Amino acid sequence: MDTIQPEIITNPSVLKKRIDTFRAENKSIGLVPTMGALHYGHLSLVLASKGDNDVTVVSIFVNPTQFAPGEDYEKYPRTLPDDIEKLAEVGGADIVFAPSPEAMYPKGFDANVHVGGVTAVLEGKFRPTHFDGVATVVLKLFNLTRADRAYFGQKDFQQIAVVKKMVADLNVPIEIVSCPIIREPDGIAMSSRNRYLSEKERQDALVLSRSLMEAEKQIAEGVRDTAVICADIRQKIEQIEGASVDYVVVADPDTLAEMERVAGNVVILLAARIGSTRLIDNRVITPKR
Numbered sequence: 001m002d003t004i005q006p007e008i009i010t011n012p013s014v015l016k017k018r019i020d021t022f023r024a025e026n027k028s029i030g031l032v033p034t035m036g037a038l039h040y041g042h043l044s045l046v047l048a049s050k051g052d053n054d055v056t057v058v059s060i061f062v063n064p065t066q067f068a069p070g071e072d073y074e075k076y077p078r079t080l081p082d083d084i085e086k087l088a089e090v091g092g093a094d095i096v097f098a099p100s101p102e103a104m105y106p107k108g109f110d111a112n113v114h115v116g117g118v119t120a121v122l123e124g125k126f127r128p129t130h131f132d133g134v135a136t137v138v139l140k141l142f143n144l145t146r147a148d149r150a151y152f153g154q155k156d157f158q159q160i161a162v163v164k165k166m167v168a169d170l171n172v173p174i175e176i177v178s179c180p181i182i183r184e185p186d187g188i189a190m191s192s193r194n195r196y197l198s199e200k201e202r203q204d205a206l207v208l209s210r211s212l213m214e215a216e217k218q219i220a221e222g223v224r225d226t227a228v229i230c231a232d233i234r235q236k237i238e239q240i241e242g243a244s245v246d247y248v249v250v251a252d253p254d255t256l257a258e259m260e261r262v263a264g265n266v267v268i269l270l271a272a273r274i275g276s277t278r279l280i281d282n283r284v285i286t287p288k289r
């Protein structure tokens with residue numbers, strides 16, 4: 001496989017000009033928005049974009065506005081040289097856009113994109129300012145890159161719903177491509193935050209993916225009462241010393257509305273703390289019959 005050495009751009013105006021040249025050549029553009037500390041979950045999105053588009057732009061930006069005070073903005077891993085090496089494992093990307101916070105939010109910046117409805121539940125309840133930060137930065141990235149398609153992972157299931165709603169409501173001319181969760185061989189969902197876990201916590205964190213798998217089995221065996229399913233998952237997580245649950249919910253995968261009974265496709269979404277690290281996971285389940 002030929003490896004493209006990405007052009008690293010930090011200045012939004014330079015990116016815009018570079019995009020003009022691709023547009024003039026009629027090239028299709030795929031965008032993969034990330035916060036860096038790349039792992040195979042991110043790389044799977046890059047691969048999908050490379051398959052669909054002439055040009056792939058990977059943005060690497062730890063977006064301050066999607067973190068609340070007291071969250072992990074300062075300690076979030078910033079590993080740009082490693083990230084560029086990682087990209088080479090999938091043949092590279094055409095552009096890595098890695099702006100500074102000041103370049104994205106210059107003095108006087110005063111806009112905010114708020115999507116209602118789907119942001120009111122789950123992550124939105126526990127992180128009330130999070131999705132405004134996400135929607136605002138994502139719209140900026142869409143406008144800067146004028147991408148034909150943008151790639152998001154189902155690891156952040158609610159984020160995809162928020163971005164899709166923003167795109168639909170604001171007529172943003174872009175296709176949102178939703179990609180499956182990539183897991184480690186033992187089942188844990190890959191996440192940049194996994195590196196915060198001690199060895200013991202890393203083992204403890206397996207409870208998240210395992211309890212979701214067990215819930216799928218329960219559903220296959222005929223359990224339909226979501227209160228039972230959620231209580232089981234919650235209990236498995238809370239059995240672990242130092243672990244606590246923010247939420248466990250069975251929801252409609254399209255609307256994210258909570259369901260009392262499993263009927264048709266469902267998604268089980270959860271957020272929990274293992275020690276001081278907050279992790280999320282989810283599983284889409286299609287009951288037989």
Ligand code: AMP
Nearest residue numbers: 034035036041152153155156181182190
């Ligand atoms: P982040 O860098 O955590 O903001 O993630 C950037 C993008 O990568 C988001 O669309 C995430 O949903 C996606 N992503 C993160 N982890 C995974 C994973 N394990 N599998 C698939 N996509 C992922």
